[in-house]
Amino acid sequence: MDASTTEPAADTTRAERFDRAPETALAWHREGKGAALATVVQTWGSAPRRVGSQLAISGDAEIEGSVSGGCVEGAVIVEALEAMEEGASRELEFGVSDDDAFAVGLACGGTIRVLVEPVGAALPEDMLAELCEIRAERTPAAYVVDLESGVRRIDRDGHADRFRMDRSGFEEDGRTFVAVHNPPLRLVVVGAVHIAQALVPMARIAGFDPVVIDPRETFGSAARFPGERILTDWPDDAVAEVGLDTRTALVLLTHDPKLDDPALMRALRSDCFYIGALGSTRTHAKRVERLAEAGFSEADIARIHGPVGLDIGASGPAEIAVSVLAQMVSVLRTVRS
Known part of the structure; x- marks a missing residue:
């Protein structure tokens, strides 16, 4: 029998529907718009987005992705635009009280920490391009950043439990963040x-x-x-x-x-x-x-x-x-x- 394929009317893979922040940030940067990646690095209490969730922000305030389900995105965008101008990363912390939680779709209050990294400054373009290439290959990768020294690297190995559990987070030192990028x-x-x-x-x-x-x-x-x-x-x-x-x-x-x-x-x-x-x-x-x-x-x-x-x-x-x-x-x- 000859090969035949029936495809959906549009490309509906999860990767392209829900997880294109790194690729989008790279494209905006290369178009000359400027870009930053915001990543949830820690949460307490009720949080609508898990650790590792990302939001791409362009210099024109365009966005792709989410770090909070909408409740703090506006503040993150402002901080990201300022970080792009300064050329330095920022650590942000946002809290939602129990009284205000219902208004933003949470069952109870919570706190999130967000790391904002301007592309081409804090986050080197070649490193982001390498990460995007690995993602396109359907190969698990970990983006590791030391928040004390600012040293960044990409690991393909050495994080077996994190890859298996899709679990981004801090290492035991509390300052080395590992962002898991699984296919x-x-x-x-x-x-x-x-x-x-x-x-x-x-x-x-x-x-x-x-x-x-x-x-x-x-x-x-x-x-x-x-x-x-x-x-x-x-x-x-x-x-x-x-x-x-x-x-x-x-x-x-x-x-x-x-x-x-x-x-x-x-x-x-x-x-x-x-x-x-x-x-x-x-x-x-x-x-x-x-x-x-x-x-x-x-x-x-x-x-x-x-x-x-x-x-x-x-x-x-x-x-x-x-x-x-x-x-x-x-x-x-x-x-x-």
Whole structure:
């Protein structure tokens, strides 16, 4: 079958919808507008944006992103414009009282600290460009800044727990801030079946970018998966096109070894963080036999979660989808030896 792809009407990846502050700041700087990046470095109490959230501000007071959900953005913009003029970074602190919290959408009061870094001054252009290149490669990176010395660097390694937990924050010294830049989470589903129809929207709500693969065009149709990316090539070729990395989960739902096994074999040779395969215990035992005969080791095969999903007594496609999504998140966030 010839490769065919059904794409959403517009590019709706999480990375481009929600997390383009670094790229936008770099573009504004290179256009000569001036730019600064504001980053949430610490929070107390109720905070609408987590540590690591960013807001890009141009010299024309344009913005991209958010550090507070709107309640302190105006003050941050003013401070950022002044920081650009001075060519120096600033640490800001904002507090919202319990009495004022409801007006800005918070359940109770809270405090946030924000680091403002003018691009080309505090934050070197070449360093920001390197960070943007790493992000485009779908490679995890950590932007590390020592707030005492002003020394900055980019690490690709050495922050395994932070990468796994998507957790930016201060190191033990309280002055070295680590901003985690992870690629968007991605879910690749082989088999456009009823479970997939429930799983895909759930996964999108949970922050995954879904891709549906099924060479059977009757199953893998835009009518069944509106607005989603659908690949109708053979699964192993489609999986190779998408790519499987440390931020990707693969779920196999066809129940057909001819479709599942080729994609599964590619997955076992990849770094994807989760592999789940639908089927009974007996079906999985046969799957294990086939993979062993194909030369995969016991450790390789043990990466497969089969039968797929947590054992929650699920009944029906939607509940099975819940169990699969819960297992994916558990594997992603749980420390593994």
